[in-house]
Amino acid sequence: xxxxxxPISMDSYxxxxxxxxxxxxxxxxxxxxxxxxxxxxxxxxFIIQGYKTKVTNEVASLFIPADRKSSTLSxxxxxxxxxxxxxCLVGGNQAGTALxxxxxxxxxxxx
Amino acid sequence: EAGVAQxxxxxxxxxxxxxxxxxxxxxxxxxxxxxxxxxxxGPKLLIQFQNNGVVDDSQLPKDRFSAERLxxxxxxxxxxxxxxxxxxxxxxxxxxxxxxxxQYFGPGTRLTVT
Numbered sequence: 001x002x003x004x005x006x007p008i009s010m011d012s013y014x015x016x017x018x019x020x021x022x023x024x025x026x027x028x029x030x031x032x033x034x035x036x037x038x039x040x041x042x043x044x045x046f047i048i049q050g051y052k053t054k055v056t057n058e059v060a061s062l063f064i065p066a067d068r069k070s071s072t073l074s075x076x077x078x079x080x081x082x083x084x085x086x087x088c089l090v091g092g093n094q095a096g097t098a099l100x101x102x103x104x105x106x107x108x109x110x111x
Numbered sequence: 112e113a114g115v116a117q118x119x120x121x122x123x124x125x126x127x128x129x130x131x132x133x134x135x136x137x138x139x140x141x142x143x144x145x146x147x148x149x150x151x152x153g154p155k156l157l158i159q160f161q162n163n164g165v166v167d168d169s170q171l172p173k174d175r176f177s178a179e180r181l182x183x184x185x186x187x188x189x190x191x192x193x194x195x196x197x198x199x200x201x202x203x204x205x206x207x208x209x210x211x212x213x214q215y216f217g218p219g220t221r222l223t224v225t
Contacts, residue, residue: 034213043115043202043216044154087153099214101146101153
C-alpha cells in the first residue's frame with residue numbers, strides 16, 4: 001500500500017486559498033487518491049477523490065500531475081470552519097482494499 | 112439517508128475489564144471497517160468486513176480484540192481484557208460500493224482505560 005507524506009500543519013487566514021500537497025511516490029497503477037477532513041470529536045468526512053488530472057466539486061479541487069506521485073488539495077476562500085485535520089490517502093478503489101491514514105495536515109484558519 | 116451509527120459514544124473502564132462497541136452502517140453498505148484512532152494520529156484500520164466475511168484483520172490484536180458482523184449488517188467490536196494503551200477513539204466506517212468507494216464514518220466511541 002502506498003504511503004503518503006503531508007505537511008504536519010498549515011496556517012491561513014479567512015478568505016485565502018489553501019493548497020495542501022501530498023506526496024505518494026510509490027502509488028500503484030490502480031490506486032486512487034482520496035482526501036478526508038476531520039473535526040475534533042468527529043469521524044473523518046470524505047472531501048474528494050481522483051485518479052488523474054483535475055477533479056472539482058462544490059467543496060474543493062484536487063490536482064494530480066501526470067506522474068501521479070503527488071496531489072494537491074485546493075480549498076478556495078477558507079473560513080474559520082475549515083480548521084480541521086486533512087488526510088490524504090492512496091489505495092485501490094475496490095471494496096476489498098484498505099486505506100492507510102497518515103497523521104494528516106492540521107489546517108488552522110484565523111480571522 | 113441516515114449516517115453510520117455507533118454506540119456508546121463514550122466509555123470508561125478499568126484495565127483488564129472487557130468492553131464492546133456497536134456499529135450500524137448505512138443501509139445497503141456491504142463493506143464495513145473498524146478503525147482505532149489514538150490522540151494525535153490518523154485512524155488505523157483494525158478489521159474490514161465484506162458482508163459478514165472478514166476481508167482484512169491483519170492489524171487486529173487477536174489476543175484481546177474480536178469483531179463480528181453476523182448478519183452482514185451491524186457489527187460489534189470487543190476488547191477483552193482492555194489495556195491502558197487501548198485508550199482511543201474507535202471509528203466505524205462503511206462504503207457504498209457499486210462504483211463508489213468513499214468511506215462514510217460514524218462519530219466514534221471514545222474509550223478511556225484507567
